[in-house]
Amino acid sequence: MQYSYLVVEGPHDVEFIGRLLRICGLRKLRLIKDLAAYWRPTVPPSFPHGGDLLKRVPVPVFFQSDTHAVAVHSAGSISRLAPTVEETFAILGTKKAEISSIGLFLDADQNGAHNPFELLKAKIQTIGLAFPDQPGEVNHTGVRTGIFIFPDNHSPGTLENLLDDCAALIYPELREKAQQFTAGVATAPLMKKDLREFVKPAGRMKVTMGCIANFLRPAKAIQTSIADNRWLCDDSLTLPNIARLNAFLKDLLGL
Amino acid sequence: MFALDRLTIRRFRGIQDLTLDDLGRVNLLVGPNDTGKTSILEAVSIFCRPRDLRGWLRVALLREVPGPGEPIFSTLEWMFPHRRPVAGPFVEGLIALSGVGRFLVREAKAVYKPTSRLRAVAIPSEANGADQSSYEEGGAHIKFTVIAEPSPDGAGREAYTSYDLWEGESPTFLDSDSFDQNSLFALPVHMVPPHRAERVLLTEFSDAAESGLKQQTLSLLRVIDRQIRDVQILAPTGKRPGIYIDYGSCGSLPLSALGDGVRRAISIALFLPAVENGVLLIDEIESSLHVTALGSLFSWLVKSCQKLNVQLFATTHSLEAVDAMVEAESKNLDRIVGYHLEAPEGVPKVQRLDGHLLHRLRYERGLDVRL
Secondary structure (H helix, E strand, O other): OEEEEEEEOOHHHHHHHHHHHHHOOOEEOOOHHHOOHHHHHHOOOOOOHHHOOOOOOOOOEEEEOOOEEEEEEEOOOHHHHHHHHHHHHHHHHHHHHHEEEEEEEEEOEOOEOHHHHHHHHHHHHOOOOOOOOOOOOEEOOOOEEEEEEEOOOOOOOOHHHHHHHHHHHHOHHHHHHHHHHHHHOOOOOOOOOOOOOOOOOOHHHHHHHHHHHHHHOOOOOHHHHHHHOOOOOOOHHHOHHHHHHHHHHHHHHOO | OOOOOEEEEEEEOOEEEEEEOOOOOEEEEEOOOOOOHHHHHHHHHHHHOOOOHHHHHHHHHHHOOOOOOOOOOHHHHOOOOOOOOOOOOOOOEEEEEEEEOOOOEEEEEEEEEEEEEEEEEEEEEOOOEEEEEEEEEEEEEEEEEEEEOOOOOOOOEEEEEEEEEEOOOOOOOOHHHOOOOOOOOOOOEEEEOOOOOOOOOHHHHHHHHHOOOHHHHHHHHHHHOOOEEEEEEEOOOOOOOEEEEEEHHHEEEEHHHOOHHHHHHHHHHHHOHHHOOOEEEEOOOOOOOOHHHHHHHHHHHHHHHHHOOOEEEEEOOOHHHHHHHHHHOOOOHHHEEEEEEEOHHHOOEEEEEEHHHHHHHHHHOOOOOOO
């Protein structure tokens, strides 16, 4: 069995990567009895930890096949990516030596992929892991390691740019209408705190993708639509940015 | 610098080679059963008093009691690793401990070799008054070697002590066994065992009172049981002096009449002054204590260790105990170090978890650090 650990920023990244894994033949695990013993220490034994009833249980989402057991973990923020790996390694103890691959996925910033990559690489190296010199590459010496910066390891953007690529191909009319809606809303009557997320660099794109997802899965989070709908399918896998991510993932995990 | 900043244990009980790096003020040992947690406490105790045969025997007797007819020193034999499965008689064992820290002992070695001799006995005889006969008497030769940091002028500082122990004789302890506060080769150390409530000695209580720790001790005991009003030495008519607890409406009760939790807490509290500038070892720190008392107890314990410059080593099987200790020191996480023990294929291995990582593992991730 090959054990792989993928750490992402948020829950919608988990579902996007998870959907690609399912297309590759892995199944998403629901029951703890099906979980490989290897990953058992990463499951918190009780809730709520720290007494916080509102906090999401920090447990990875597990995908498994006869040959691969992959844990996809939402760190919650860029700053928590490296600490999350450090914590998981600590809890795995001597079993960490059995891990096959480690992948980190995060968004670019307004200037592109360079700064987020260098910052993360510096942090992750302090816990004794060797990563490639460029994002999107896979280190094949020892444990396979790699960092992928959304959308394409180079340009500014986020995971939503990949969703937009998929929507343009799979849901073109929905995308057009959602873009029109987003562009047509008069923001002047809205309060500052209403627009806090919208005015961020990726805000408009995220609103547009949210509109499409909500049409497809009303009253559900965007990750539900990513998991259930056709954002990622055989056709969208041919898109250059999706094909790049898929190839990186297959290379990293040895699929 | 702590009394011990690093300790390496080689060939002690089930431990082949294990190093505790970057030790802290409070060192928590966690992990499944049979991974060497208690053995580490024993090794620390021995390293602090490396040529103190009494100390070796005290540590050995915490774990096992000699069988009927077996000499007391036979308990030492099992500190020295045996090949598994045991293919024949135990021939010779060597324990090697080494450390770095304020305590200047750098290496402590012990060699244990079973031996025997013919012992003559006189058998009463009608003809000659007495006949000589003999039997084979079992024994052991044990040799301690201690090497300390060279003196400032570069001179080596070493000490050797050896004993020949025999079944029919009580050990004759050498002067070097007497604890000397100023000895280069000894550090104050005490080990609090789990489960069994320890007999609290009058001298420890007197020392605590003299050190001004009686009020602290009382405060701690009230955390455990609010009805405790005072602790004092009384000598009721016809009885020997003993420690008595002024207990709510019951009046004065002998310490032995109270529960294990109180007795354990008082044991910890009273032995702290005795190990000032040294090391306190507590096996299964949560033992006999209710979960609601852990936070206050640990908070008190860590503050007292800080005040008396005591380095604490504790084992635990309890997540509540880990949480209580981390919570008690949440503003001083640099003082706490966790050591996670596991024994893949029967060989104990250790992983260091600094206080900040330990806090994140419990309070950010909610993970079970004992697995």
